[in-house]
Amino acid sequence: MVTIELLLTGVALVAALAVRPWRLLRGPLLTPTLASAALLPWCWLLPQHLPQGMAVQFSGASLLVLMLGWPLAVPVLGGVAVAVWLLGHAGWEAVLSQWVWVGLVPATLALLIGWALRRWLPPNVFLYTLGRGFLGTAVALFASGALYEGIHHLMEGVTVHEALVARWLMAWGDAFLTGLFAAVFVAFAPQWLATWSDERYLRPPPKA
Numbered sequence: 001m002v003t004i005e006l007l008l009t010g011v012a013l014v015a016a017l018a019v020r021p022w023r024l025l026r027g028p029l030l031t032p033t034l035a036s037a038a039l040l041p042w043c044w045l046l047p048q049h050l051p052q053g054m055a056v057q058f059s060g061a062s063l064l065v066l067m068l069g070w071p072l073a074v075p076v077l078g079g080v081a082v083a084v085w086l087l088g089h090a091g092w093e094a095v096l097s098q099w100v101w102v103g104l105v106p107a108t109l110a111l112l113i114g115w116a117l118r119r120w121l122p123p124n125v126f127l128y129t130l131g132r133g134f135l136g137t138a139v140a141l142f143a144s145g146a147l148y149e150g151i152h153h154l155m156e157g158v159t160v161h162e163a164l165v166a167r168w169l170m171a172w173g174d175a176f177l178t179g180l181f182a183a184v185f186v187a188f189a190p191q192w193l194a195t196w197s198d199e200r201y202l203r204p205p206p207k208a
Contacts (some may be wrong), residue, residue: 001151002093005100009078012104016074024072028191032067036060036076041083044098048088057098057170061107062137063178067185069194070111077103101148109140114195123200129186132195134179141171 043058064073081099085092113136121127145167190196
């Protein structure tokens, strides 16, 4: 499992850094980037402070993709993972697994879902907030968790039924918060959403 996770992180970092995402920090995205880097580690540290068996987890990966775009979200998630390793008591293997399955994989799936919605559905503010922010996050988080549990099941023979139910429920919590923040940012701070465009989503429909 560690080999797979190292491979995924290497590929993601190379692909993200190849487009030089730090250039986006010269504009309004600096504020949400710094806020994410400061707040998200504490959300990722939460499972380490809960009683054993209560692995509640807020990802934030889908929201980062909406705010920063995938290329910038990837190194930010890496920085979050490093902070979790320095501030927490989990080993580097556990933090690496968290980075991959709570951060990179959901972020990549959220990117693909966003691309599909843009490709096959008309531009609409509700499709953005509900499709990408709410439903897209739920699908991305659950698919990532199911993929992890499936690989774990194949490699170590663990039971996955109860784990999948928990993954499904936790995905909706993440989806609710992401959809909420996406709607608030669309209304009050659209400059904090790299994936938002007034021209695309607010233009009047063509006349018949």
